[in-house]
Every structure is written in C-alpha cells, then in structure tokens.
Amino acid sequence: MRRPKKERQRLLGLLLEENPFLTDEALSEHFTVSVQTIRLDRLECRIPELRERLKTVASRTMNGEVKSLHLDEIIGDIVDLELDAKALSIFDVTEDHVFQRNGIARGHHLFAQANSLAVAVMDDDLALTVKSTIHFVRPVKAGDRVVARAEVEKESLTANRTLVNVVSTVHDETVFTGEFYMYRTTDGKLGESL
Structure with missing residues (x-):
C-alpha cells in the first residue's frame, strides 16, 4: 500500500x-x-545519510575509546563500545569483498570484522588473539550489512586472559559466531607465553 x-x-x-x-x-x-x-x-x-547517522550514534554510545587498535585498523564501523563489556560494529559487504564466481563474501572479511571487534573491546593497550573457534552459519552476499556484537565473558576476566564472544548477523539472522580468547597486558610487554 x-x-x-x-x-x-x-x-x-x-x-x-x-x-x-x-x-x-x-x-x-x-x-x-x-x-x-x-x-x-x-x-x-x-x-542525514547512513554514514552520518552512524557517526551520531557512535558519538552517543561510545563509553570509552579503543585502546588496543587504531581506528583505521578496525574492520567495519564501531557504533557502540563499552570497554571490557560489549561492542558493536557494522560492515557493509561490497562487490570487492565477494568471490566473483558466486557472489559470496570471502570468509576472511567476516573473521576480520569479528576479530578486530574482539581486540577493540579490550580495555588494554595491548590485546592479541591467542585462539579462536569460529563458525560460518550461512553465506553473506554483496549488499548485505553485517552487524557484529561482541560480549566479554565477565567470568573470564583474569590478569592476562579474556574470552570474547562475537555473533554477526544480517537482518537479525546469525551468519557467523566466534569465541576469541584474548591475551592482554597492562604494561605493554609480552609475557613469556601466550
């Protein structure tokens, strides 16, 4: 109508x-x-157009600044951030991100969005991914908007290890999940073993 x-x-x-x-x-x-x-x-x-709306939302909801990465190193646009708690990013899949043969997004782009969000949510100057368990649930295509949500497992917060769960969706349908085990240090020096 x-x-x-x-x-x-x-x-x-x-x-x-x-x-x-x-x-x-x-x-x-x-x-x-x-x-x-x-x-x-x-x-x-x-x-305003989408990019400006994203910036406005981000400026209202960012509860802290990314410490562990430069903003240009993050895949996608972070629109919500609460350090050591949760974060949200948006990634628009374009023709540059998909296989030409079938139009499906290359997995490393979805992984990169989730992994960089897991690093960004850390309230630390140095955060590295030690191990990850990932699952691609369904294909993503050009034109899709991938919304990744990261949550820090509070029980996992220790002196130098943290578990971050990331769920990526397109139109509220899960397309990717990941558990990211993060190494962190407050003094900026790598420990003996990760």
Missing part, C-alpha cells in the same frame, strides 16, 4: 529513530518506493 508523501516521511523519521542503521535500499523496500524517493524524503526531512 502506497502512502501519501507526508505520511511516508513521518514514518521514515520514526523508523530511523528506532533503527538508524537502515540503508536507503532497505527503506525503499519497506516503503515500496524507489531509492531516489527515499533519498529525496531524507533530504526534505533533514535526515
């Missing part, structure tokens, strides 16, 4: 307040209008 323009724009604003991570493509499908119509609606309503 096609809605009148003003009603669609009102609902667009409400929908993006609830979920600012929606792409113009997903919004066009939701409202059954063209992507161009969504872009025009956003402009008229002064709703």
